Amino acid sequence: MPADRRRVTPATTIPAGVGGEPLSITRLYYAVLELQHAGALTGARSQKLSTRVDPGLIEAARRRTGLRGDSDLINAALAVIAAGDDFGAWLINQAGRLPEDFELAL
Numbered sequence: 001m002p003a004d005r006r007r008v009t010p011a012t013t014i015p016a017g018v019g020g021e022p023l024s025i026t027r028l029y030y031a032v033l034e035l036q037h038a039g040a041l042t043g044a045r046s047q048k049l050s051t052r053v054d055p056g057l058i059e060a061a062r063r064r065t066g067l068r069g070d071s072d073l074i075n076a077a078l079a080v081i082a083a084g085d086d087f088g089a090w091l092i093n094q095a096g097r098l099p100e101d102f103e104l105a106l
Contacts, residue, residue, distance in 0.1 A: 020066030031083035
């Protein structure tokens with residue numbers, strides 16, 4: 001395997017010791033895992049990206065994720081967006097799944 005290509009896993013994508021919110025780190029972990037299984041990740045950080053962003057947005061994302069490096073933060077954001085969240089579609093598809101006589105015992 002060439003030196004610039006490594007096996008992509010959540011462990012190689014999320015830096016060790018990240019101290020962000022557990023839910024944010026978990027979302028990132030599963031987003032990367034989903035993208036890895038789909039074959040969407042190459043393992044190389046070779047594409048350069050230059051953009052201007054709101055500093056408040058960057059700081060808010062750093063607080064939530066615990067990520068400090070700009071590249072790590074942008075990779076995390078793109079992974080979460082690319083993986084998507086199909087909970088809404090799943091919830092809608094659950095309509096009518098319970099029997100008519102179902103009662104919730106309280």
